Amino acid sequence: MHPLTVYCIKALAQHCHEFSEPSWLYKTFGYHDLKNWMKILELYELLGDEVSRETLKRIIRWRIMAGILPEGRVDELFPIISSADWAELERRAEQFPAIEGDSLFDRLETWILKGYEHEQCQVETGETVFDIGAFTGNTGRYFAEKTGTKGKVYCFEPHPRFFALLQKNVRDCPQVECVQAGCAAKDGEAMLIDASTSSVLSEKGVLPVVIRSVDSFVAEHGISKVDYIKMDIEGLEPESLDGARETIRRFHPKLAVCVYHKPDHLHSLLEKIRSFGLPYSYHLKHSSRLTTETVLFAQPQYKDARHAARERERERERERAGCQGGRRRSHGCHRRTFAAKSNRCHAVSPTFRLGMLCPAHQTFSCLYRVAKDIQDVQTAIPQPERIRHDRPHFRRHTLP
Template identity: 25%
Template sequence: MKDVIELLKECRNTVKNKFTKEEIEQIEKNDNFIKAMIEEDNFNIFYNMLNENYSKILFKKIVKYRYMLSFYKGAFNNNKEKIKLSMKYGSINIFSWGFKRLLFALQKYKYPSEIENFLLFYIFGLKQYNVENIFEVKDDSIVFDIGAWKGDTAYFFSKRCNDNAKIYAFEPDKDAFDTLKLIKEKYKLNNVILENILFSIKSETVDFVSMTPDTPSVKMNAITIDEFVTNNNVERIDYLKMDVEGAEMDILKGSVNTIKSLRPSLAIAIYHGGELFMEDFYKVPVFIKKITENYEYYIRTFSPWGGETVLFCKPRK
């Protein structure tokens, strides 16, 4: 497809005066994201899925930043280098983003102090899961919040809905779940239903690795979303949000029947995967398209370096 081919040429032209031809070839050869870009198939499918020009513009910016990151790997973990790279190739304007973050810091007292500030900024400051005409949880919505962590999204969804809503907050991490219970009780989130459940591709016992530093892995019994829906007689899901630190593909594979039959609006994190992240970017959307053709597709990103990139799938009428 012409756009992806031209984008690859543009990326290569950006680095050709700073790296030798041999260096470029070697870096591309060792990077799965770039190899998939060169092969084109998934990138073409994803680009052509997108239902608006703004999403296609973001697609190109995100891809270019991720391409450049493979040549400047220090920008992955070094904040100073990350900012420098984002000033040149950021998927959204880093100065505007930084100003919004500064403004939010003056308002964070309004929100639960038990939740990390950077999460509050994305969820409340940038309204990561409130995209007009695409993903707007409200009224008596039934929501699956998969990867609820300490309650940032559950709190956000709860406050946007009435008492007849059902916000299922799924979180397997014990420490995070304890905070989630505290948030529900302290802030009277009466429409939130807590579930200390681990989802996966099938029912199995797995070694669950906590996001809490220095916490050993634990054995947990995982189930699929399809099983949970069947076992609990869930007949409607309006919105399904998933941000599970790279386990998205496995969980999606265990939710095929639910997505096909109940057709919820989807918000799926696609910025995980691989050594330098973003390998889910070209895998998750294509997988969802194979499940069903009954969606419109959009992307939004909420950081200049492509992190917090979300695929929104809106059911066709």
């Protein structure tokens, strides 16, 4: 049985006596995770280090348990970062000088937890960074410090009020260039919902803003290299990645992309990056007590982008020569592909109707069914009580 499945089942078994019965589960990210369990397991296999896998386990457990435990209990039982540790982090963040428009959390996330860098994926001196979703400038100042005077940081922020603060807060950083625009799949104009830190492009918005694609911006300004792209844009990361496709293929930059704004982003954004056909290793980092501030990092497996280009050309030649199988599933980064480990788990039956069960038992049943051998669960973990309903058709979906 897959270790992530075991991890979640143990949490469910340990606290099954606290399960609530409302339909809240169907509205949570955890419900989406259960419906896409095979993709979650594939994400687990693709992560390139044990710390990232442990982070994913904690996040998934939180998301599932938040839908079936009484309100507030998941934070008490399964904190991603404990209250004591968080208090210490806040104390340390208070030592950093504030900039206009930021918050204690902004300083904690950026400077203490270094939420937009991973030990396997960092900004180096002299690199060119695209800070997409720069807000009031904390991340811009952080990246400017990392790149030094020989580097370059392009800070994208569409909100007029935040852009003014951004310009003010980075005025002493000559390597930072502020761009008053959002990033999307193509150039144009859009409407922005004014919601402070959660401002997002939407047809219901009231603020007209300019949007640019990364590809057109790079071409227009004749930028000769892009080394690092950070995206935190309130759910528009897929569109922004589409607009940066050619830049990513050309320069093969390091990527730091937020994956917590929408339920599917945790796995779908990795799938999108993999579709570019570049050799990356993947890592995950979380910088919050709740399930926000989760960032997926993509670290190039070739130090030289030209080397990557040559590899892609060789793959095209092999395809033209009739090489079966197309590109390697791992894109050169992970030999331990999910396909090679498919014998560890089975897909959820498409005929399994989640809505037939109450939230607590449907969660158990879903996790049971993705296991390779249901007997492993029955012998290792206490079973929940059987579901008893008056109507006969419900009995067909109860646990063994």
